[in-house]
Amino acid sequence: MKIHEFQTKKLLVSHGIPVDTGVVVGCGDDVDAFISSLGSAESYIVKAQIQSGGRGKGHFVDGIGSGVQRVYSRMEAVQLARKMLGNRLVTRQTGPVGCRVNMVYVGPATRFRREFYLAIFMDRSAGMPVIMASSAGGVEIEKQPENILREYVCPLAGLQPFQARKLAFYMGFKSKSTQESFMVILQNLYRLFDENDASLIEINPLVETADGCLLAIDGKAVFDDNALFRHPDISKLRDPNAEDPREVQATVHGVNYVALTGNIGCLTNGAGLAMATMDLLNANGLEAANFLDLGDNSGAEAVRAALEILLQAGDLRGLLINAFGGAMCGDMVAKCVVDIFSKRRVRLPLIVRMEGARAAEGLNLLRSENTLKLFVAENLRDIPQKIREAMRVQ
């Protein structure tokens, strides 16, 4: 689960990591009043709050510049914030449609001497958290990997003082007090990462001000979905507006759903089979409308929810069910399909391939239902052919 920059900063502050001070305004807020509460400054930074990287290099759909801008008066800040709110920001991660901006951060621009990069993430290959630090922050850090020091942390023992020292020396701070405050920030950041089951926490840039203080100017955090059950406070930070409503609905039922652009709805059990099915369709010139993984232990409630979500897609030409059950029974799936199709009077062609637990029973049930436009694929290879037949009939 991703959270917004301003939420990340709140977490940093609550863990003893100083950040720059600004305000966050939403669409319904009195932008004037909020921004007036800021002290006077030489210049202000206005930042769109969307959960995507590359905001500073992105652009708004109606051409008011990028998602991170500097202005030189409070009035300009108010005007810019108003323009950003409700507007759509396009970045390299959002696709051409962009992402709607519902919140904007405005704060006095911080003057600083140097910029650093500091992040902790869970390295899957090493199987442990790794701290990445660079004295060349602010810019596109991924383009200069040679400047990054990686320090792996034993997940059983946690961050050791020598590691914090090593990283602090590497950063090359001028004064001893800055070096010491860096080590405190590092210990606190690791505690924040570890205690809250984060998969990534990134400060970029961490800046050193003229008087030697360290401040986090931008922050990003991602949390492990599997651990949210033990972090109610973090779970509350989820912004449902930042996600596809169908994906939110799916998550509630333990179903993994990702919307795609094609016109064949796909219901599959197991993440691997769902991906492979999507690949199979694409390889045959057909396009999946979605990725949907029921999980193998999903019950009838999840199957029903999944069907409801799939049928929300507007321009479907057919619905494919590809199930290879280990724990999930074919007849249960079939029963759910029959229920939902008759309840909602769905006339969409249904292409079914079933194998595994109680697959024969499931197919028999579907075949006995003469209101369905049913196309049964004998095996995987037969699926594209059956979809084409179904589309022709339609």
Added chain:
Amino acid sequence: MSILVDGSASVLVQGITGRAAAFHLPHCEAHGTKIVAGIRPGKGGQRYDNRIPIYDTVADATRNHIITASLILVPAPAAADCIWEAIDGEIPLIVCVTEGIPVRDMARIRARLRDSHSILIGANCPGIITPSEVKLGIMPSYIHRPGSVGVVSRSGTLTFETVWQLTQRGIGQSTCVGIGGDPIHGISMVDVVRMFNDDSKTTEIVLVGEIGGEEEEAAAEFIKKHVNKPVVAYIAGVTAPADRRMGHAGAIISGTKSGAGYKIKALEAAGIAVARDISQIGNVFCEISNKNLSVKP
């Protein structure tokens, strides 16, 4: 004719009174698995199906039985603790099917495993089967057939699919191992490939991977250097969008390296035949193994 586990295994089931156990254990037993004890804290002294003794702790079970493998069938919030307890009990093989264990817990478990007497399969996996001998997992039994092909996979349903295509062509399996779809897990793809390579009864290897991580690349590297048995591979997620998690916690393309295209290139560069789509695995396998048979004396 197997790796990791065979018909002689005496098995402990952690979570023996749960819903998952109720569904899967009869199938495991029907496949030859010898379940000697179960764990359910608070139900020690009772019996599963009026036969198999239940204990409160793994320590109690290992005091009374020789246990060579444990099958963990408990919900996610309790699963990491069960794995710790099994490692503490020095059980040689631990299979954890559970999906949804927090990554931090798995990182700690992996660190703990280094100094232990245990091998962990999973979590978030279908388990392991040596057909007609023993099944520790949730795979449908009927799709398997004893034989000499070793199957290793990161995905449950893709393992079923692969095995079924082989069985339908009359090709049996030595052992099938699902290593799991989580970003941090126990036994690695390379570990399993190494075991298949060392197993005299395994003649070919099928490797099923997906987007995310670098295990397929590591396996390709290992195969290039050390494996002389024919290998067929398939990678799921060629058309997956970047930065989206595709179901499995570990299935996410981040950067260029973890994409399917990169993995396929790495495998092909190691001389491995890669099936272009999932429906072709069986066919590609037949081509490769026949070719191989024709050059054998």
